[in-house]
Amino acid sequence: MLYIDDNNEVGFKQQAFVEFFASLEIYHHSRLTHYEKLINQFNDVTWQNTAIFYAGHSKELYGMIDDIISKSPNEDLKDWFVNSGGMGYLAQALYQTKPSERKKLVLKSLDNLIKSYNEIKKLSEDESSFFYNIPLTFLCSIVDFWFNENFKSVTLTKTLEQSFNDLFKEENCFENNYKLLMISTTLMNPYIGEDACFERLIERKEFINHPILPFVADMVIDLGIIEKKSVSKVLKVKLEKSIKKKKEYLKAVLKEPAYRFNDDFSIDN
Structure with a gap:
């Protein structure tokens, strides 16, 4: 799981571990500034994965759905594809949230x-x-x-x-x-x-x-x-x-x- 990089620093071999532990930190410690990053940087794949992990910890986050829809970048072809893909996995992570939401x-x-x-x-x-x-x-x-x-x-x-x-x-x-x-x-x-x-x-x-x-x-x-x-x-x-x-x-x-x-x-x- 861990390795020493070229700068002699310890890191995770899999980026997903970083994203998962980051989501735990944000979720359990209610870090509002970092939550805002999950929303505003949703089209950055690393932050998007973290947001999906974050949603998975709760399984039911009504406000997050509205925030993603209204605040995440949505300006060009890349945004539209990355955004729509992330929304699919976010919807899956929030499996205890009402279908209507x-x-x-x-x-x-x-x-x-x-x-x-x-x-x-x-x-x-x-x-x-x-x-x-x-x-x-x-x-x-x-x-x-x-x-x-x-x-x-x-x-x-x-x-x-x-x-x-x-x-x-x-x-x-x-x-x-x-x-x-x-x-x-x-x-x-x-x-x-x-x-x-x-x-x-x-x-x-x-x-x-x-x-x-x-x-x-x-x-x-x-x-x-x-x-x-x-x-x-x-x-x-x-x-x-x-x-x-x-x-x-x-x-x-x-x-x-x-x-x-x-x-x-x-x-x-």
Whole structure:
């Protein structure tokens, strides 16, 4: 566990030990100034891990959820990704907190990932960007994968279901249906294994008829984010039929970079 570094000082071999013991110190000694650092530095991975350990000591911290949402940095693509990932693990650590409270973290994370989607779409035009020329469907799958990886815990089942139900009642538009896809595919992850929300989404006319969302759902299945065997044959057939109807359009989607598509998913000529 311990070692002597180049400066002849004793340290921990694993950074996680430092983060864990720091969280104990802050939690048990009620160090307000350090608590503020947990919030304000939430997008620094070291402080974020410490914050998650800190939350785990309590398991129920209502004020911390609101503080993270309102005070942690949230200005650019890096913030949106790091922030949303941390919120997933924070929601898991606070497993004794009411789902209605943890739902705030789910919804904020989804908002940030929609911002990420829009920003990466713009970056697909930038030759110097890592995301240069990325197709729209790949972009959607990447963002879905990120949400899934950070929220795929059985401790979040009720929280995710509540979030899904709330969003399902809101405006029936691309952004909300995309958010619903992220939630429902996460619920179908092997760690949770709930398929009711995914089935409900596929049954929604506006989703199944959308230009790209059924194809994204199919990609998510093929990528193994959700298990193929957990998807009923009826749903598979519906997805396949929807995709076949848009076959020529989807060929263009796969060839063109994301920025070429307008908000209504028509191709910008």
